[in-house]
Amino acid sequence: MGNNTKTAKHFSVPLMKQNIKSNLVLAVVITLIFCMITTVITAAMNMMGTTTSPAVDIEDAQEQFYSHLFAMAAYKQMTGTELSVDDFLETDDRSTYDTVFEMIGSQSEDLKLSSDVFADSIAVLTEADGSVDSYVEQFEYIYALSDEKGVFSDEELSIDEMMSTMISGMGMDADQFNKMAKMDRTSMLNKMYFTVMGLIPLLIFVVIVGNSLIASQVDCGSMAYVLATPTKRSAVANTQAIFLILAPLIICMLGCGVRIAASTVLTGESNIAMNAALYGGMYVLIEAIGGLCYMGSCLFNQSKKATAFGGGIAVWCFIASLLGIFGSEDMVNMGVGIEELGIFNKLTLVGLYDIKALATVGSGDVNYDFVWKLCVLAGIAIVSYAIGKFRFQKKDLPL
Amino acid sequence: MSDIMIKVAHLTKDYGHEHGIFDISLEVKKGEVFGYIGTNGSGKTTTIRSMMGFIQPDAGSSTIMGMDAWSNSIAIKPYVSYVPGEIAFPGLRTGTDFLKLQAEYLGITDFTYMNKLIKLLQLDPSANLKRMSKGMKQKTALVAALMGDREILILDEPTTGLDPLMREVFLDLIREEKAKGKTIFMSSHIFEEIEGVCDKAAMIKDGHLIDIMDVHAMRHEPTKHFHVLFKNGVDRDAFMAQCDFAHCVQEKESGCNITVDIAQIKKMLVQLNCYPLTRLSEEHETLEKKFREAFKKGAAPDGK
Known part of the structure; x- marks a missing residue:
């Protein structure tokens, strides 16, 4: 009778089926939300990317345009002859301009002035902004400001210098402004996505599932139906741990796939190695927190205590990471951050998820800082799973 | 194998504040049906949990078919079906x-x-588990446990929630x-249901075993008890003096309690007729x- 019944010692297939059945809805919802956030962020980053990449051309054109305006202004100072952009565009005979550009250009090796380059830069700026009027006005303003200084050096003709001159003329801190202009908005959004927004659905998932796998079933008593059958406690602990290890892995892989697909569709290319590294790191982070949730679930017989433990850790990690963002270098440089808040990056597990280092994977110059950090996270996960399993096998169950 | 299927020896599980069970042996x-009676919170469930290997005893042990329920809990499971109290x-x-999932856990492939x-319990298993009434849930739990067809059934308050008719079906x-x-x-x-089906019954109060009764x-006692009220005390005293075959105890007024062998009932009636x-x-x-x-007796030494 009873002798021929199979005993589940390490893994229970029916329990896994039960887990899948009872958590399927939550898993699907979380996956959808996660993929949706991923798509939206990828699209947003893509939009930022398209506005910033041609900006390089505009910057070059601007610099060339200003150089030519400077040449014209210098010529005016020397000879009193008025030359203007409008005149340059209207006249058929550009010989005067050729002479002027050649003359001024010969004074410096770096300045390559010619009517053609000037015409090209005008074309680029007109295409970008409709007309070059604003650039002309800006130049005249800055030229007037620096008139007393005498002749411009060619360094001062760079965009940065002209901007600094203009901004200090307006009474602002030029350094601050430079940092702001140089801030990489894409990486900022990336950081937001990987350490805050993208984490939310996954954290919710591990907190809810971690609790429902063990503590809630012990608390309400339904675990009795599993343990009254020839299913060893270690089989229950293993099966539940495997579920909590595999489910977030699948969700992360789907998210990674969606991200790669979305950026391939939007930009035609995507860095698979980098994305895999970023999502892999995210998965390890989620497992560290999931492991702690599992441990709480095994330690406590009451569902509310287990939820308070796992949920508390997850919420803390999340809030600290959010505060940490305001203390991050990028934010401080933007002027909206507070350097002191950077300490929160050290107080949360999310701080061990080094997305800057991970993002270098797939590039020529890989920063291996992320390795030890991820090892710490993986270690936390392994230890918590082990403690949880050990405790679950030994403790009294109110079933 | 000895024919002792369940053995509980000096089982103690102290939860503090006098909660728990203390030195339970049974x-x-x-082939026996063993009833376990006690008021709410007296430790019935604790004893059962220990038999199922869900809790580790502080002292003593529970053994099922010679195997320790805690240290060898997996070995006893193929012989035991369990209906939890909650x-x-x-x-x-x-x-x-x-039920299908439960069958899978139990390794059952034959659903006959x-x-x-x-069918016997008139259960409609297609109903939503969460919306089931208490009785329905209890029936479902009973089916889930009994379908294993195991040698030992451990049932924690199996009749709660069942209506009187269904209780009869269950018994x-x-x-x-x-x-x-x-x-x-x-x-x-x-008490009635224990009386109706059990061969033996143990009584527990505040974690202490009071008595084990056969x-x-x-049910098949060799003696019967009668209460007789005489018209006057003189008659009673006369009867008591005369009655040497039965055990008589004087009661208040002119009453008398008689404990008599079944074989002697006729003789007693003849005498009473006078x-x-x-x-x-x-x-x-x-x-x-x-x-x-027993409750009074058991409580008396503690002065409770």
């Missing part, structure tokens, strides 16, 4: 889902017995299982009465 033989199902949709049970089922040679351990706080022997009586009644020995007596 034995259940093969009914809570996993997060599945319908009763059918649950399960279907027979479902018949227990008798049927007993006839098959199953060993059954059931807890309850309802219910079977009680006196004018106001009342003659047979006193049934009920478990409840015994329980109350």
